[in-house]
Amino acid sequence: MNRGKKVIVLAHCILNQNSVVYPYGKNMKEFKKFIMESLEQNIGIVQLPCPELRAYGLKRWGHVKDQFEYREMEDIIKKLLKPYVDEIINYKNNGYEIEGIYGIKGSPSCGISLTCRGNWSGEASSYESIEDIKSRVKMVEEKGIFMEIFEKLLFENNIEIKFLDVEDWKSFD
Ligand code: SF4
Known part of the structure; x- marks a missing residue:
């Protein structure tokens, strides 16, 4: 038997x-070493679903976290995450270690140490310019909505797992 009994959980992308x-x-190739x-x-390796792809498809606009903070989006995310929370519980109950959950720095969904916020809504044409739109975006030190809800769901099940941005990965112990 050659089961490592160790698992990492990765943001889809x-x-x-x-x-x-x-x-x-x-x-x-940027992720090859990792x-x-x-x-x-x-x-x-467990690959999470991409919440933005599932909710808005490949032709979606870029978003900020504020745009995802409404009840229905949170319900979509919870529904996507439930099987993964259950899977993690199953692994843990059977003596497996979850070495970490890896996200993407700055993402409004999957950021861990940083996410992007901005005062955005409605028609892009209602803003003065693209620069005006861009100037409203700021990086803040909090998780994106998907990882924030993931952490809460795990916490409700008394599970604590390290969350890291893949960009901050150095090497496994
Ligand atoms: S960071 Fe963006 S593209 Fe990557 S999995 Fe999360 S939502 Fe999808």
Whole structure:
């Protein structure tokens, strides 16, 4: 038997940059070291769903966290996360370690140490200019909505797991 009994949980786009807001998208090689070290250390990988892709599709606009803070979006996120919370409980009850949950710095959904906020709503044409729109965005030190709700759901089940931005990953212990 060669089960490592260790698992990491990743924001969807760490394994699939096709899901990010157009026209962004990193070369997947940027995550190669992180992924390869997980495999070398026999750590299993669980990929979360991309909440923005599920809710708004590939043609979505970029968003800020404020736009996701309404009850129906929170319900969508909870529904997406429930099977993953259950899976984590199952792993833990069977002696597996969840080594960490990895997000994307600055994302309104999956940011861990930083997310973006802004006073945005309605028609883009109702703003003075693109610069006007951009100037309203700021990075704040809090989780994106998806990871925030994930942490709450785990907490309600008495589970504490390390949350990290993949950009801050150094090396597994
Ligand atoms: S919502 Fe999360 S998983 Fe989807 S593209 Fe943004 S950071 Fe990646």
